[in-house]
Amino acid sequence: MPPRARRDAPQQHVAVIIPAKNEAGRIAATIRATAALPAVDLVLVVDDGSADSTGQIAREAGAVVVRHPHNRGKAEAMETGAAVVAMRDTDQDPARHLLFLDGDLGDSAANAAPLIAPVMAGEADLTIAILPPQAGAAGHGLVVNLARRAIFRAAGWEPKAPLSGIRCLTREAFEAATPLAHGWGVETAMTIDLVREGYDIVEVPCDLRHRATGKDLGSQLHRAAQYRDVLFAVGSRGVKIAAKDSSRSRQARRRRGRSQQK
Numbered sequence: 001m002p003p004r005a006r007r008d009a010p011q012q013h014v015a016v017i018i019p020a021k022n023e024a025g026r027i028a029a030t031i032r033a034t035a036a037l038p039a040v041d042l043v044l045v046v047d048d049g050s051a052d053s054t055g056q057i058a059r060e061a062g063a064v065v066v067r068h069p070h071n072r073g074k075a076e077a078m079e080t081g082a083a084v085v086a087m088r089d090t091d092q093d094p095a096r097h098l099l100f101l102d103g104d105l106g107d108s109a110a111n112a113a114p115l116i117a118p119v120m121a122g123e124a125d126l127t128i129a130i131l132p133p134q135a136g137a138a139g140h141g142l143v144v145n146l147a148r149r150a151i152f153r154a155a156g157w158e159p160k161a162p163l164s165g166i167r168c169l170t171r172e173a174f175e176a177a178t179p180l181a182h183g184w185g186v187e188t189a190m191t192i193d194l195v196r197e198g199y200d201i202v203e204v205p206c207d208l209r210h211r212a213t214g215k216d217l218g219s220q221l222h223r224a225a226q227y228r229d230v231l232f233a234v235g236s237r238g239v240k241i242a243a244k245d246s247s248r249s250r251q252a253r254r255r256r257g258r259s260q261q262k
Contacts (some may be wrong), residue, residue: 014116014168015042015085015096018063019077022101024052030101031061033109034162038116042096043105043111044084046077074165075180082174095171102166108209118202125173125199129166129206130157132212143226147188149241150234155195161205163187164227173199184226185233190238 016034020027027045034043043063047055049071059065066084068077082098089095097119101109118124147162165187174195181189194201234241 001043011121012094013040013041013073013096013098014039014148016040016046016099016101017078017081017085018043018045018058018101018103019047019048019081019101020045020050020051020054020058021071022052022054023103024050024054024057026104026106027054027058028061029106030109031058031063032102033105034101034112035062036110036247037099037113038100039097039120040116042085042088044081046081048072048074073105073183075182075186079178079180080184082171088169089171094127097170098174099168100165100209104210105166105208106210108207110164111207112168114204115166118204119168119170123200124202126167126169126191126194126201128161128164128201128203129208130161130203131164131166131206131208131210143223143230145163146227146241147184147230147234148237150188150230151191151195153241154192154234154237154239157195157201159201164231166208169194174230181229181233181236183229185206185229185231188230189233189237192234192239 003079006062008134014037016037018027018030022028022206031043031045034040044063045055045058045063047065047067049068055065055067064084066080068080078084078100081100085096085098097116099112099116103111105112112129115129118127144163148158151162152158173194175192176199177190232240
């Protein structure tokens with residue numbers, strides 16, 4: 001009797017989820033660039049209440065599009081995207097890894113590939129993109145510093161890019177971080193929750209370019225909303241933030257930092 005043919009292990013795939021609002025000018029280029037990413041077999045855009053043609057353009061560019069009739073915020077868009085991906089997963093294959101990208105990355109989205117490899121290899125449960133300096137950025141780092149201090153106080157790790165929403169993670173890690181924190185606190189809260197639960201996180205430099213936040217009134221209001229949401233997210237996790245860290249505590253953070261830079 002001939003030996004039974006050995007069945008190959010099911011192939012692991014990655015779903016790209018792009019929460020987007022009013023990104024008609026860049027969404028098509030972002031979607032096309034994801035075609036170069038390894039193991040990606042699904043690109044999903046969550047049109048979060050756009051007032052322009054973001055959804056239509058995304059669909060024409062080849063993405064699966066889900067629309068929120070009204071803006072629900074980034075966290076709910078991420079959860080909607082993950083839920084739709086789960087419905088498309090099959091029992092015969094492993095659950096897709098999830099790669100979250102911003103809708104305004106354009107052609108540079110192709111440079112998100114380094115985020116995928118550590119998750120595919122089982123070396124990380126979550127990878128976070130460290131972006132290069134962005135042209136036109138005009139912030140003073142208040143929100144970044146708040147998030148960085150909060151993550152260190154909560155979990156003993158000081159990330160370089162605590163607010164980066166460009167990240168790849170396993171389905172298991174995503175489920176462990178849900179329900180996601182509201183609004184712009186989602187990344188900080190996700191990082192705190194996963195570090196506390198013992199998941200492995202790796203920060204990875206990626207040459208990604210997006211529309212930077214400037215100095216106009218709208219940009220200032222955006223930063224204020226970020227600060228509010230991050231403060232609420234960390235407060236709900238029992239994290240108390242001192243007004244100013246001492247030089248000794250900053251040195252301690254650098255010594256105790258567990259970020260693996262690639």
